Amino acid sequence: MKKLIFATGNEGKMKEVRMILADLDVEVLSLKEAGIEAEAEENGATFEENAKIKAAEIMKRSGEIVLADDSGLEVDALNKEPGIYSARYMGYDTSYHIKNQNLIRRLEGKTGKERSARFVCAIAAAFPDGRVLTTRGTMEGEIGYEERGENGFGYDPIFYLPEYGCYSGELPLEVKNSLSHRGKALRLMKEELRKLKEEL
Ligand code: IMP
Numbered sequence: 001m002k003k004l005i006f007a008t009g010n011e012g013k014m015k016e017v018r019m020i021l022a023d024l025d026v027e028v029l030s031l032k033e034a035g036i037e038a039e040a041e042e043n044g045a046t047f048e049e050n051a052k053i054k055a056a057e058i059m060k061r062s063g064e065i066v067l068a069d070d071s072g073l074e075v076d077a078l079n080k081e082p083g084i085y086s087a088r089y090m091g092y093d094t095s096y097h098i099k100n101q102n103l104i105r106r107l108e109g110k111t112g113k114e115r116s117a118r119f120v121c122a123i124a125a126a127f128p129d130g131r132v133l134t135t136r137g138t139m140e141g142e143i144g145y146e147e148r149g150e151n152g153f154g155y156d157p158i159f160y161l162p163e164y165g166c167y168s169g170e171l172p173l174e175v176k177n178s179l180s181h182r183g184k185a186l187r188l189m190k191e192e193l194r195k196l197k198e199e200l
Helices: 011-024 047-062 096-106 173-179 181-199
Strands: 003-006 027-030 065-075 116-126 132-143 159-161
Touching (some): 011 173, 047 065, 047 132, 116 181, 132 181, 173 181
Antiparallel strands (some): 065 116, 116 132
């Protein structure tokens, strides 16, 4: 295994991915670096399915080993919404301030554990011989009562981490990466790839 493609157009994600996979001794290319344009449609029913669809599609087009992720926020009191629809929740173009205020409003009257939530990330690896592996990482927390912090993106300003006594949006990037669902899923995938390294 000499190189792999991580199927994202997001530079921030690429930076995190390269940092975590650095000791795998593999060249990690973004879609752009691999010269691949379109992304696959995410029409699966789970994070894993979406990640697999994306990875398999790009693997077919490139012939290389491809990693892809799918992530989102699950709020237990809302039947795990927005879940796989996290990016699409209330419309792609709606600001996260509006999405976040809406979630806070929907949890009115609920306290403590009734506000439990988690970030989930599934990573899939699709291999040219047809094999597909998936890993999952989560970060547990609660939906806060207000938006806090200037760091992060998306739902980070309302994601409270009881163990750390702060919001995800208040964590420095390196700290968030060390705790995050994406970091955890990616480190698990790195171990899977390490096991396969000899045969690829
Ligand atoms: P994806 O990158 O297409 O999988 O979309 C994931 C969506 O879930 C993002 O657009 C955010 O709305 C949300 N999300 C995933 N991870 C995080 C995170 O670490 N912080 C805040 N929001 C996140």
